[in-house]
Amino acid sequence: MDAFSAVLQGLPMTLVLTLSAFAIGIVGAVPLAVGLSSPNVVLRLACRLFVDLVRGVPIIVWLFLLKFGIQVGTFKFNPVGAAIVGLGVVSIAYLAEIYRGGLESVPRGQNEAADALGLTRGTTFYRVLVPQAFRIVSPSIATYLTGLLKDSSIASTIIVAEMVFQSQSFARQHPTVEGILPYVLVGVLYIVLSLPVAYLSRSLDARMRKAVYA
Amino acid sequence: MNWLIEWAGYLPQLMSGLGVSLMIAGISIVAGYPLGLVLSVMVSAKNLAVRTLGLAVVEIGRGAPALVILYLFYYGLPKFGIAFESITAACLALIWNSAAYSSEIMRAGMQSVARGQHEASAALGLSWSHTFFRVIMPQGMRSAIPGLMGVAIQMFQGTSLAYAIAVPELMKSAYNIGSQDFNYLQIFTLAGICYAAISMPATWITVYFEKRMARHA
Amino acid sequence: MTLSEIANGKLAPRTGIRLDNISKRYGDHLVIDDVSLNVEPGTVTALIGPSGAGKSTFLRCINLLERPDSGTIQVDHHTIEPGKVINAKDLAALRRTVGMVFQSFNLFPHMSALKNISFPQQKVLGRSKEEADERALQLLERVGLKDKADQHPGRCSGGQQQRIAIARALALDPSIMLFDEPTSALDPEVGLEVLAVMRELAQDGMTMIVVTHEMQFARDVSDTLVVMADCKIIEQGDPRAIMSDPQEDRTRRFLRAVLER
Numbered sequence: 001m002d003a004f005s006a007v008l009q010g011l012p013m014t015l016v017l018t019l020s021a022f023a024i025g026i027v028g029a030v031p032l033a034v035g036l037s038s039p040n041v042v043l044r045l046a047c048r049l050f051v052d053l054v055r056g057v058p059i060i061v062w063l064f065l066l067k068f069g070i071q072v073g074t075f076k077f078n079p080v081g082a083a084i085v086g087l088g089v090v091s092i093a094y095l096a097e098i099y100r101g102g103l104e105s106v107p108r109g110q111n112e113a114a115d116a117l118g119l120t121r122g123t124t125f126y127r128v129l130v131p132q133a134f135r136i137v138s139p140s141i142a143t144y145l146t147g148l149l150k151d152s153s154i155a156s157t158i159i160v161a162e163m164v165f166q167s168q169s170f171a172r173q174h175p176t177v178e179g180i181l182p183y184v185l186v187g188v189l190y191i192v193l194s195l196p197v198a199y200l201s202r203s204l205d206a207r208m209r210k211a212v213y214a
Numbered sequence: 215m216n217w218l219i220e221w222a223g224y225l226p227q228l229m230s231g232l233g234v235s236l237m238i239a240g241i242s243i244v245a246g247y248p249l250g251l252v253l254s255v256m257v258s259a260k261n262l263a264v265r266t267l268g269l270a271v272v273e274i275g276r277g278a279p280a281l282v283i284l285y286l287f288y289y290g291l292p293k294f295g296i297a298f299e300s301i302t303a304a305c306l307a308l309i310w311n312s313a314a315y316s317s318e319i320m321r322a323g324m325q326s327v328a329r330g331q332h333e334a335s336a337a338l339g340l341s342w343s344h345t346f347f348r349v350i351m352p353q354g355m356r357s358a359i360p361g362l363m364g365v366a367i368q369m370f371q372g373t374s375l376a377y378a379i380a381v382p383e384l385m386k387s388a389y390n391i392g393s394q395d396f397n398y399l400q401i402f403t404l405a406g407i408c409y410a411a412i413s414m415p416a417t418w419i420t421v422y423f424e425k426r427m428a429r430h431a
Numbered sequence: 432m433t434l435s436e437i438a439n440g441k442l443a444p445r446t447g448i449r450l451d452n453i454s455k456r457y458g459d460h461l462v463i464d465d466v467s468l469n470v471e472p473g474t475v476t477a478l479i480g481p482s483g484a485g486k487s488t489f490l491r492c493i494n495l496l497e498r499p500d501s502g503t504i505q506v507d508h509h510t511i512e513p514g515k516v517i518n519a520k521d522l523a524a525l526r527r528t529v530g531m532v533f534q535s536f537n538l539f540p541h542m543s544a545l546k547n548i549s550f551p552q553q554k555v556l557g558r559s560k561e562e563a564d565e566r567a568l569q570l571l572e573r574v575g576l577k578d579k580a581d582q583h584p585g586r587c588s589g590g591q592q593q594r595i596a597i598a599r600a601l602a603l604d605p606s607i608m609l610f611d612e613p614t615s616a617l618d619p620e621v622g623l624e625v626l627a628v629m630r631e632l633a634q635d636g637m638t639m640i641v642v643t644h645e646m647q648f649a650r651d652v653s654d655t656l657v658v659m660a661d662c663k664i665i666e667q668g669d670p671r672a673i674m675s676d677p678q679e680d681r682t683r684r685f686l687r688a689v690l691e692r
Binding site: 109116127 | 537
């Protein structure tokens with residue numbers, strides 16, 4: 001097997017990790033973002049603390065904690081589970097912060113107009129603020145996805161057979177010059193994989209500017 | 215309260231690991247940011263060769279996961295006969311990483327300087343180098359400060375990946391203790407607290423600066 | 432069709448509003464100092480004065496976008512004491528009776544002009560989509576923008592956006608309309624389109640309170656001129672009388688500065 005196929009073997013797992021964690025993050029970040037903007041001081045600070053704590057600890061530490069540290073009865077995380085949960089929770093924290101920034105960027109006047117018209121808080125939030133916030137932050141969300149793709153490589157340290165892990169094992173088996181190939185290839189592969197998302201992010205950004213700003 | 219005493223016992227070892235982490239982070243920032251500045255200029259250059267080279271260095275440094283670059287330097291290069299010590303390899307890899315990220319922040323900062331500044335300089339007859347170094351750069355750098363602080367924190371957290379190439383930083387120290395005493399939960403929690411104790415205040419300071427600068431914009 | 436005819440042939444009841452002893456501070460900073468105002472039904476009140484006098488803040492107290500620290504608001508058999516706890520029902524009723532037009536229009540950019548006007552009707556008044564859309568189209572026609580119905584605000588000029596905003600506020604059948612410097616963000620020429628719509632509204636008998644710098648409008652259209660300075664009302668009465676012969680020195684200085692430009 002050549003280096004390229006070896007690395008490709010890890011691609012499905014890389015995608016599974018990235019997309020599962022992203023899905024968890026996209027959904028889980030919504031309640032957290034609401035909490036971060038809440039008028040209730042206690043709730044707001046608790047959410048703030050959670051986000052800052054999760055983002056303040058390196059991902060590898062979270063993965064190790066989940067894989068080696070959690071033992072409830074007979075339940076232990078298997079490597080893939082630990083990776084998905086760990087990356088998922090980290091995504092929730094980062095995306096909640098992005099959502100919050102978006103909500104805050106919606107001009108104050110929108111809230112005032114909605115209030116003056118008599119729209120309820122719920123309607124204002126979901127039909128006026130969220131659509132606008134989403135347009136504002138969709139480029140950032142796309143950028144986050146590319147970051148998440150790269151972070152999935154950290155799962156290789158807890159023995160998850162994604163791309164970097166596969167390139168490592170190939171390199172170990174080939175002590176000759178050929179052994180550098182998997183690293184170069186996997187690097188190129190990550191860059192190539194991030195291109196469509198970067199393109200999407202740029203076009204989302206352009207569309208957003210047109211629709212919201214004229 | 216037993217665990218507190220246990221934890222206190224682990225601290226010296228963890229602290230030496232933390233010291234290594236901070237040292238590597240420091241090196242990657244001190245060497246990486248100036249390199250990042252050079253890259254940001256290269257990327258905006260008129261000469262195609264210069265621009266392409268700059269872009270390549272930045273896109274690889276940003277586009278490849280830090281772990282891959284670490285492996286490349288530590289496991290990859292020896293196949294060509296260039297062998298680095300683990301700490302050296304980690305520093306080189308993270309310098310590349312920090313140069314790439316910081317160059318993007320600085321480039322964005324420079325671009326955000328209002329057109330009017332360029333026009334005023336041109337109208338006054340200032341040379342390109344005066345315009346760039348005395349008018350645009352100071353303003354661009356100022357608005358890049360919060361972003362650069364963020365990258366610094368990222369670099370500090372990134373040193374944890376050097377675990378994978380056997381650098382005796384914080385993560386490795388924690389893992390060593392854990393595999394000895396089998397108390398992974400405690401030791402990684404302690405390690406996490408060490409990281410958080412530095413990252414969290416640093417982030418709060420960054421946010422403070424961001425707000426202050428927005429006010430004076 | 433006049434606006435009153437649009438309201439199914441019946442005139443929306445003319446309503447006045449009475450504010451007593453409204454005060455507001457921001458921290459140590461006094462913004463409104465014990466201001467009282469009685470607005471008769473069907474009249475136009477123009478609020479003028481130097482910047483920072485508290486005019487906009489006072490206007491926004493009327494529909495409780497700002498909460499006064501003390502005072503009472505009486506409208507339509509409701510009495511509201513903003514200094515104390517406000518009943519949610521009273522607040523909703525107040526917001527239905529009082530419509531507002533903002534200096535920065537504040538249209539919803541992600542909705543078409545038609546949807547901007549139709550959506551609040553559906554959510555606040557519970558009208559069906561068909562009914563809301565129909566009224567929205569009528570109002571758009573009334574302000575001269577029927578062809579912009581499917582356009583998003585971003586593609587409309589400032590004057591057009593403000594007229595759409597007026598239509599949006601009118602769609603909820605308010606009895607009182609508040610205007611917060613409606614033409615300040617517009618070119619003078621473009622502002623005329625908006626002022627024309629406001630004049631017609633006034634002719635139809637809408638109770639209006641307008642914070643403005645447009646002195647001609649204030650003199651020609653308003654029934655009562657209120658001059659605010661230093662957080663208080665310093666003079667109020669017939670607009671032509673005040674403008675030709677102000678009683679207060681402060682008013683005199685302000686008018687001179689404004690009219691001399």
